[in-house]
Amino acid sequence: MAVITRYVVERNGVEKMTFTSKAEADAYDKMLDTADELTTFLTNSKVLADDTVTEALALYMAQQKDELLIALGAKKAPAKTDKAAKTAAEPKAKIAAVEQAA
Template sequence: MTFTSKKEADAYDKMLDIADNLLPFFESSNLGLDEATTEKMCFYMAENKDQLMSLLKGGAAAKPLPAKKTAKKAEAKE
C-alpha cells in the first residue's frame, strides 16, 4: 500500500499488529471458524477497534456504518 503520510502508514501498521494479535485468540476458540472467516473478523475488529473497545467497556453500540457505495451499486444491479 502507498500512504500519503507517515502517520497513515503507522496507523495501518498498528491495525495489522492488532489483527495479528487477534488471530491466536480466535484460533484457540471452539467456534469452528475457517481461516478466511477468522482473518476477516480479525481485520474488521482491528479496523473498528475504538468502537469495539467502547462495546467491551459496556458502552452502547454506535449507529451502523454506512455501506460502501460499491456494495450498493452491486446490489442494485442484481
C-alpha cells in the same frame, strides 16, 4: 520532475498499502498488528473453523477498534454535547448551501 515520498506497509514481503504520510502508514501497520493478534486469539478459541473467516473477522475488529472497546466496556462512548451536534451538522449545512448556490 516531482519528487514524491511514499510510505509502504509491507507484511511478509507483500506490499499491503502505500501512503503519503508516515503517520497514516504507522497507523495502518499498527492496525494490521492488532488484526494479527486478534487472529491468534480467535484461532485459539476454536469457535471459528474457517481460517478465512477468522482473518476477516479479526481485520474487521481491528478496523473497528474504538467501537469494540466501547462495546467491551474498556472505553466510554463519547458524550454528544451541543458543540459536537453542531459540529456534525456543519458539513450538512455547507452542502446545502453549495447545492442552493448551484
